[in-house]
Amino acid sequence: MTEPRTAPATAPPAPHDPPRHRPEPERPVALAELARALGLAAPPGPGPLVRGATLDSRRVLPCDLYAALPGARQHGARFAAEAAAAGAVAALSDRPLPGLPTLVVPDPRAVLGELAAHLHARPSAALAVYAVTGTNGKTSTTHLLDAGLRAAGRRTGLLSGVEVRTPGWSRPARRTTPEAPELQEVLASLRAQGATSAAVEVSSHGVALHRVDGTCFRAAVFTNLGSDHLDLHGDVESYFAAKAALFEPRRCALAVVNADDAHGRRLAAQVRTPVVTFSAAGRPGADWRAEQVRADAAGTSFRLLGPGTDRRVRLRLLGAHQVDNALGAVAVLHATGVDVEAAVRGAEGLGGVPGRLQRVDAGQPFLALVDHVHNVAGQERLLPFLRGLTTGRLVVVLGATGERDPGKREPLGRTAARCADDVVVTDESAHGDDPAVLREAVAAGARAAGVARVHVEPDRDAALRLAVSLAGPGDVVVVCGRGHERELVAGGRSRPFEDAERLRAALGQRAAPGR
Incomplete structure (x- = not known):
């Protein structure tokens, strides 16, 4: 899914936009508590109780905090009255908003992820959350990872550029990586529905625009990096820096990296988290390797070599590039305690990914x-x-x-x-x-x-x-x-x-x- 350079402040939803699934919070949070969580001076008294957050005035629900952000074409402050009329009880912005008690910070987008995570009692702490990033292969790898988790009996959530799914509901994705309030809402829904794991597709926009702030990832997969999204990042070096920021220890406990990619090798050498590598080209020294790759109109097969593993794999997915994606999924699952046979069984059972060959x-x-x-x-x-x-x-x-x-x-x-x-x-x-x-x-x-x-x-x-x-x-x-x-x-x-x-x-x- 293509990403806008910056999300409009309050983009009107398309006619097919599904409704929000806002889980009931473990407890509503007073605005004063949110202020303290952001290191701000608390307003007088506890303030209103907040139950959710959104940066889209057209998707406000009662007792929401409305995040009025600078947008690509207009400022969200313009829509404060509409947000209040829809039930917003407070706001976050870089300026005071009329009619709403406002937490004022210089860069509201930069703190929105942490605020949303605090509001929902940090749901990623209760889940094994996996990230997948890279220029190509993110969506397929995320779906392969989810398939392996489900084959292993895990109760899962999926947030890809194609769909957002919990055990209780699913809806089409609105963008590759949800905005921070939506991401935390979905993770909180997963926790409430008894899920144990979630696979999340993370774009460079998702990192650079702070959408994944406040989320702790059990592991993250790096697929590859080529020239793309330079309208946002300016140059490939800045694009790589945005991807690499996902793997900082404060965000991610384990890096699983494609050693066939030059930027992947660079990432593996510089990150301070533990690293597992994979290579579809059979690169010596990689922890997981593929040999004897065959790709035809019926699917893709290869020999899988890894710790304690030497077996044939037959994917229903088309294209030799799916070997990279499957290796990344198997490697990250094995490294986090999932049985290899279950991971492979899930990958082999995946019949296709919408819009991917x-x-x-x-x-x-x-x-x-x-x-x-x-x-x-x-x-x-x-x-x-x-x-x-x-x-x-x-x-x-x-x-x-x-x-x-x-x-x-x-x-x-x-x-x-x-x-x-x-x-x-x-x-x-x-x-x-x-x-x-x-x-x-x-x-x-x-x-x-x-x-x-x-x-x-x-x-x-x-x-x-x-x-x-x-x-x-x-x-x-x-x-x-x-x-x-x-x-x-x-x-x-x-x-x-x-x-x-x-x-x-x-x-x-x-x-x-x-x-």
Whole structure:
């Protein structure tokens, strides 16, 4: 899931946004106590009792604290009256808010995680919370980790870029890593529902924007690092620093690191927490290794080597890159006391992750897939694998998301065209950018490769129909960039659009009688 550079102060929820599941706190907390927890002078008297927190005025529940933060386009203070009318009894901000007793701090976002954790009596202390971070592979590794925990009989929670799930309910994810109040609410719900473990996908935004502050992680997995999200971080060094901050001892008790990645090796050498390493390339010295990797259209297999372990593994997930993800999941589970056989059984049983090389089958004579790949490093792993699945044509559909790192737009088109026979450039979520400018940047990169035929079709539905019209028996069509995402957003408007659903419709139209 793509992340905004900074979350809007009070972004209106999309029409499909699910309701909050605010657990009843062990006890409501007086505002004076929250002030003391932040090192502030307590207001006169105990103040109102607070039962929850949110930074979105449209999601306020009675007895909430409303966090009015500086946003990308406007300040949350603008919505204080709406928050109060919805039942907010207090506020956190960098300025006093009219009508609400306010805890005033210079950087309210920087303290919101600790405040929310205190409000919910630090739920991560009662759970084994696992984090997964990296440029690529976070979502799949998080789901593999959750599958291994469940196979071992653990009662689990899952917070990935695809879904948020507790034993009692599930809902689509709103962003890769929830904002701090939501994260602490979900962890508190897990504790209340008797869960023992949680797998959390942690983006660089999640660390840099303090969303995971106040959370103690039993262990964290580092998958890899490539050039991405430079609109937020500015350069790769700052991006790496944000990822590395997750592994500081105050946050994380154990680091599980991909030794095949140069930044992973650097991380393993510098962290002050215990380190376990893994290598899909069979790197000597890694604690967990894979050998004899085989990846085809039916799945992925490899020989798993680790402490007391030498066995074959057969994943239903497609792509050799899933070996890295499975190794990370198995390594972190073993290191925290989960039986290897249970971890492997869970990994082997996972049938798929929405939007991650997700098959779309409508009876067509070629392979059609949807994938979330949205950076060059991911393309360089994915597209050669897909090329190897066919002796015919590889057709790639892609675009660029607006208000994101503009430096990766042309490289996305160029890398796709070097592997594909046909590249169909179309619109993704332009947000506030000009869709034509985004398309042209991607198309220019694709044309510069001088290999593939380049087609430009702004309408995403029409682009999918064009892509499937180009494919014949034995070919591969892949729709890149959005994965599981459910909306297209442009010009301040959003509309429902799921790539897998619309690709299935395009395949059905192709197969319709008379066509």
